[in-house]
Amino acid sequence: MSAPDTRACGPGAAVLDDLAVSLLSGVVRWLEDHLAWFDPDQWERLLPQRPFRPGPLLELLGFLSLLDRAGPPGVPVPAALREGALALAERVVDDPGFATRLRRADPYFPYHLNLVALLGVLGRPRPALSEECLALLAVGAGGHTRPHKPVLNRLELRWFLDRAGLAAPPGLPDTATLYGQSLPALGPDPLFLDDSETYAFTHALFYATGFGARPLPAGEPDTGFLLESVRLLLGVNLTRGHLDLVAELLLCADLLRSAGPRGGDVPDAGPVARGWGTLARAQRPDGAVPGPVHRPEKLSGLTGEKADAYLFGTCYHTTLAAGLAAAVRLESRPGKGRVARRPEPADATPQQNAPFATTSPDEAPDADEILSWSATVRATVAQATDQERTAWSAAAEAVLVLCAQRHDRPGLAAVLSAVRALGQDGTPLARSAAALLAAGWCASAPDGCGHARHDD
Structure with missing residues (x-):
C-alpha cells in the first residue's frame, strides 16, 4: 500500500x-x-x-x-x-x-x-x-x-x-x-x-x-x-x-x-x-x-x-x-x-486522506496490507512532510491496537518499526506494545497467530 x-x-x-x-x-x-x-x-x-x-x-x-x-x-x-x-x-x-x-x-x-x-x-x-x-x-x-x-x-x-x-x-x-x-x-x-x-x-x-x-x-x-x-x-x-x-x-x-x-x-x-x-x-x-x-x-x-x-x-x-x-x-x-x-x-464529505479508513469490517486492512504500509512509511519517512508524519503517526497508533486485537505479532512488530522511524516510540501505547513483543506475546500460538482475522 x-x-x-x-x-x-x-x-x-x-x-x-x-x-x-x-x-x-x-x-x-x-x-x-x-x-x-x-x-x-x-x-x-x-x-x-x-x-x-x-x-x-x-x-x-x-x-x-x-x-x-x-x-x-x-x-x-x-x-x-x-x-x-x-x-x-x-x-x-x-x-x-x-x-x-x-x-x-x-x-x-x-x-x-x-x-x-x-x-x-x-x-x-x-x-x-x-x-x-x-x-x-x-x-x-x-x-x-x-x-x-x-x-x-x-x-x-x-x-x-x-x-x-x-x-x-x-x-x-x-x-x-x-x-x-x-x-x-x-x-x-x-x-x-x-x-x-x-x-x-x-x-x-x-x-x-x-x-x-x-x-x-x-x-x-x-x-x-x-x-x-x-x-x-x-x-x-x-x-x-x-x-x-x-x-x-x-x-x-x-x-x-x-x-x-x-x-x-x-x-x-x-x-x-x-x-x-x-x-x-x-x-x-x-x-x-x-x-x-x-x-x-x-x-x-x-x-x-x-x-x-x-x-x-x-x-x-x-x-x-x-x-x-x-x-x-x-x-x-x-x-x-x-x-x-x-x-x-x-x-x-471530509475524507481526511487517512490510510485504512473504511466503512465496513470487510474493508479492514489485512495482515499483508499492514506490513506493506509499514514498509512504505519506513522507506519514505525521511522525505515526508510534517502533515504526512502526523497522519502516519495517528494511523500507526490505531493499527497497533488493531494488531493487538487480532493477535498479529508480525503486524505489531512491523508497525512498531514504523513508529520508531517516526520518532514516536516513546508514547505509552508504543511502550506497551513493545513490552508485549519483548515478553514473547503470541510467539508460538498454534492457531495461526499473526494472520488477520475478520470476525469483527
Whole structure:
C-alpha cells in the first residue's frame, strides 16, 4: 500500500455540523418509515427473539427523549413517529405479560423499569407500574443495587432513575461514586480494550453525563486523557469499519467537549472529522446507517419482508447511535437552529486522506496490507512532510491496537518499526506494545497467530 496523501487539514466545524444535520434528518426519516419493526411481534415474525423483547423500542424511546431536549429546530420529530412509538410502548407495557415479567426482577428488570420510566418522561406515565418497580427496588429484588453487581449496570440503573426523576434506593450510590469505579475513570490502556470493554467505556460516559446534560464527575483521569483515548479508539474503529462504535465514540467526543468546566476542546480534525465524514458516506439514501453485521451482498439476495427484516435488524442500532451523536453535537453548537440540508455527495464529505479508513469490517486492512504500509512509511519517512508524519503517526497508533486485537505479532512488530522511524516510540501505547513483543506475546500460538482475522 502506498503512502497516503495528507494534504487536507480537515473541514471546519460548520461543515461537520451540516453533516450532522443531514445525518440526523435521514435517521429520523428512516425511523418513521420503519416504525412497524419496533413492534416486538413484528420483529419476531422474521428475526430472532430477543431476551428483552421490546429492546429496540426502548432504544427508540431513549432517542426521542433526547431529541425532546437536544433536537435542533431544523430537524423536527414527525408526529407520526412520536405518537406511533408512544402508542406502541403503551400497548407493550399494558399487556399483562409485561408486569408478570417485570415482577421476576431478573437481569432484564432494569429495562422493564426504564421502559416504564421513559413513558413517564415522554408524557404517558404508568403510575401503578412505576410504584411496582420502586417497591421491588426498595426490597432489593434481583440484587440490582448491590455492590457485587457490575458497576456499569448500577450506573445505568442510576441514570434510568435520575432521568425519570425517580428516587433511588439508599443502597444505590450516586452517579459520581459509581462513575469513579467505572472503566473510563480507571484509566484503561486502549491497547487491551476489546469490543465489550469499549462499549462499557462509551456507555459509562453516556450515563455519567446524562448524554451531555451535566458535567463529568470530578476525579481521575482528567478529561485530556479521556479525549486522547476517544481519539485513539475512534481511529481504531474507523480502521476496522465498525460504525457502531464510531458513532458512539463521536458522541463521547462531544460529551467531553460540552460536559461543563472540566470539558476540553475537541478540534474538528483528525479522527473526529474522519468519523463524521465516514458516517455521512456510509449512510444509505433511505437514511439507515449499516451496522457491523450488515452485509450488502446478503441484502441484495433478499426480497420483500425478508429484505426489510434483514435491513432493520442489521441497521437499527447503528442508525440510532448515529442519530444520538448528531443530536448531541448539534445541541452544543451555535448552528442548532440551522435548516436541514440534503445529504452532500460522497466526494464532498471530509475524507481526511487517512490510510485504512473504511466503512465496513470487510474493508479492514489485512495482515499483508499492514506490513506493506509499514514498509512504505519506513522507506519514505525521511522525505515526508510534517502533515504526512502526523497522519502516519495517528494511523500507526490505531493499527497497533488493531494488531493487538487480532493477535498479529508480525503486524505489531512491523508497525512498531514504523513508529520508531517516526520518532514516536516513546508514547505509552508504543511502550506497551513493545513490552508485549519483548515478553514473547503470541510467539508460538498454534492457531495461526499473526494472520488477520475478520470476525469483527
